[in-house]
Amino acid sequence: MSEQISLQADVPTDLGGKRLDQVLAQLFPDYSRSRIKTWILDDKITVDGEIFNTPRTKLLGGEVLNVETTIEAPRxxxxxxxxxxxxxxxxxxxxxxxxxxxxxxxxxxxxxxxxxxxxxxxxxxxxxxxxxxxxxxxxxxxxxxxxxxxxxxxxxxxxxxxxxRENFTREYEALCNGTMTAGGMVEKPIGRHATQRTHMDVHEQGKPAITHYRVAEKFRAHTRLRLRLETGRTHQIRVHMAYLNHPLIGDQSYGGRPRPPKGATPELFELLRSFKRQALHAVKLSIAHPITGEMMTWQAPIPDDMVAMTLALREDTKANPDIDR
Incomplete structure (x- = not known):
């Protein structure tokens, strides 16, 4: 399957003096600059009927641009x-x-x-x-x-x-090890781990990464968090929470092994032992609709395993009011 693309536009006089790739990007904003550059290099662009295949060519204004190409689907x-x-x-x-x-x-x-x-x-x-x-x-x-x-x-x-980072907000619910006293922000670059290639790590040669977090509920030895991503690096929340020495419950890759507090209820002890995934849920998404511009927000209910863990943490805290507080 493939999609046929056929576009035409007159170059406004106020764009005279600008490069071909810049003009195309402005006139056809639905397509990325990298895709437009590929079209130019592949002889898919004509200016007044002549093929132009140099992105940096300057236009005068008043020309007629045509794009005739196909977008091939991956097979x-x-x-x-x-x-x-x-x-x-x-x-x-x-x-x-x-x-x-x-x-x-x-x-x-x-x-x-x-x-x-x-x-x-x-x-x-x-x-x-x-x-x-x-x-x-x-x-x-x-x-x-x-x-x-x-x-x-x-x-x-x-x-x-x-x-x-405009009109695209992602919020998460998480359960982490340790009691956090207050929210904050982690601004630490993230890149590939030096020896474990399937893992990520905080290091200065990584890409910028910013995570905002606030405490939603405190337990004896764990914390429920609400987090907001400002960037979107691989494993970002998991890496940043581990960096703070508060790895997510169940996150085997980043130190979230079971840590039952002293005197833990049997229910909590068993849940912590059997929880086999990171306790992380993308709970809220807000975007500007890409075509209409309307702001839209959705929320997804907390999954059953995290609800059960939260209830067990609450009950354990009530059952042990004077221990590890």
Whole structure:
């Protein structure tokens, strides 16, 4: 499958003196600069009927631009009938509530059985959108809200909003080890771990990463948090909380091993021992709709395993009012 693209525009006189790639980006904002540059280099752009294949060519103003190209869909991905929990849908976007255990995008060790494969089955036309419209990801065992673009214009606008950190807000609920006394912000760069290549780590050569957090509820030896991402690095919340010495409950990769407090109730002891994923849920998503500009917000209920853990932590705290407080 492929999508035929046919665009035409007159160059306004006030854009005279600007480069071809800059003019195209301004006249066709639904498409990314990298895609436009590829079109130019691949002889897909004509100016007054002549092929122009140099992005830096200056225009005078008044010219007629034409784009004639196709966007080829990736062939390596297959559609699979995997149930999606769809929270919202219109002609441009989908919002889903991702369950635990579902990988977002095929990769090493997960060639299929992912959100992407499910999207291709649910909405076959999405194969024409790069990465099947996926603009941000959640880890395999992190649950919660994701927005997916159904069209190229929607994807372009969502990616831009995410990169500019404008009108794209993601909030998370988490349960961490240790008692935190107050909220704050972690502003530490994140990059690939030096020796464990599947892990991330805080180090100065990494990419900028900012996580805001506040204490929602305190227990004897654990804390319930609300967090907001300002950036979106791989494993960001998990890495930043581990950096603060408060790894998430159940996060085997970043130090979240079971830590039952002294005198823990049997229910809490068993839950901590059997909790096999990081206690992290994307609870709230707010965006400006990529086409209409309308501000929209969705919330996803806390999953049962985190609800059960929270209740057990509360009961343990009540049962041990004078221990480890």
């Amino acid at each position: 390596e991905y297959i559609a699979q009938d995997i149930k999606l929990d769809i929270v919202y849908e219109d002609d441009d976007i989908l919002v889903i509530n991702k369950p635990m255990g579902l990988v977002v995008h095929p990769g090493a060790g997960n060639p299929d059985g992912t959100v992407l494969n499910a999207l291709l089955h649910y909405h076959p036309e999405i194969i024409n959108v790069p990465r099947a419209g996926i603009v941000h990801r959640l880890d395999k065992d992190t649950t919660g809200l994701m927005v997916v673009a159904k069209t190229i214009p929607a994807q372009t606008h969502l990616v831009t909003a995410l990169q500019k």
